Amino acid sequence: YPVQPAPGLYQAVGEKTGIRALMDDFVVRLKADSRIGDQFKDTNAENLASQLTDQVCQLAGGPCVYKGPDMKTAHEGMEITRAHFNALVEVLQVSMDAKGISFQRQNQILALLAPMHRDTVTVR
């Protein structure tokens, strides 16, 4: 990924422990979301939270290594639209608010994830 993390981002989001707490909250909210919850109904919450934690920890400049499939492979055949992607981002913002992450740091996290729309949005 070409995007460099903002200085201090990994520490500001509470390092791996804080990111894991964020992702546990996020996966619960994803499953409950009226727009995209169905797509996560059979998803193992522990596994998804763990994979997202490693991914965001790594992108944010932390000492983690994401070992899962690349984003294109992971979302192949899922019929994900831009609206689905936007809904997921909104759910993540709600989780980041709930965890007290500042607006500036939220935007820095989102900047790392935004380029993934290319590989996760499969319906255009």
Ligand code: HEM
């Ligand atoms: C920034 C955007 C996104 C990121 C960073 C992301 C990241 C991930 C990661 C890391 C996995 C786990 C891959 C694995 O271990 O096999 C995953 C799986 C998945 N993602 Fe995404 N994703 C994004 C967008 C979306 C969107 C927009 C949807 C649909 C609304 C979606 C639906 C799913 C589903 C259904 C799975 C499979 C979960 C399972 O194992 O059942 N993703 N995603």
